Amino acid sequence: MSIGEKIAALRKQNGYTLQKLQELTGISLSHLSAMENGVRPNPSFHYMERLAKVFHVPLTYFSDELHDPEVILVAERLQELYDKETREFLISESSRPYLALVKELARNQETRNPPEILEAIVQFLRKQAADKADT
Known part of the structure; x- marks a missing residue:
């Protein structure tokens, strides 16, 4: 599962719209959408910190190499x-x-x-x- 897919899944699990996630993270709507759709497959560490905080998950949640x-x-x-x-x-x-x-x-x-x-x-x-x- 890609980072964007993980973001979208967490957003939906928490019942957030993109607009609500934008309000909670301060990340622009267009940037969030681009991340979820794979247009921006490697978001900045700063954005990932914000998302991890909002979703209450460790940063490593977004890694494909969790087993390492x-x-x-x-x-x-x-x-x-x-x-x-x-x-x-x-x-x-x-x-x-x-x-x-x-x-x-x-x-x-x-x-x-x-x-x-x-x-x-x-x-x-x-x-x-x-x-x-x-x-």
Whole structure:
């Protein structure tokens, strides 16, 4: 089941119209509709946080990889460790190569766990951005 299908199912189970869900989340009607219909298949982390709160479900509910303990751990750690901007980057399409790198490094370096490696990458990217801004 896609994220959009899960949103639509939860909305209907709770007896909400799109208009009511818009009022509860602050997400525009057109954006909610696009998410439900798969036009926007990868909503922002910020929107997913709002939806999870309104529906009283964990963020991991929307994941297709609920059986993967690593995914659950990463989702929980994201909320604990990172600011909104960093969390949104980490769940964006552009972060996929970095996340793949994290998994590969974790497999090859048993002394470090994925969240530690992810933190090292985040710090590296922040330093790169700061250096770029200084030039």
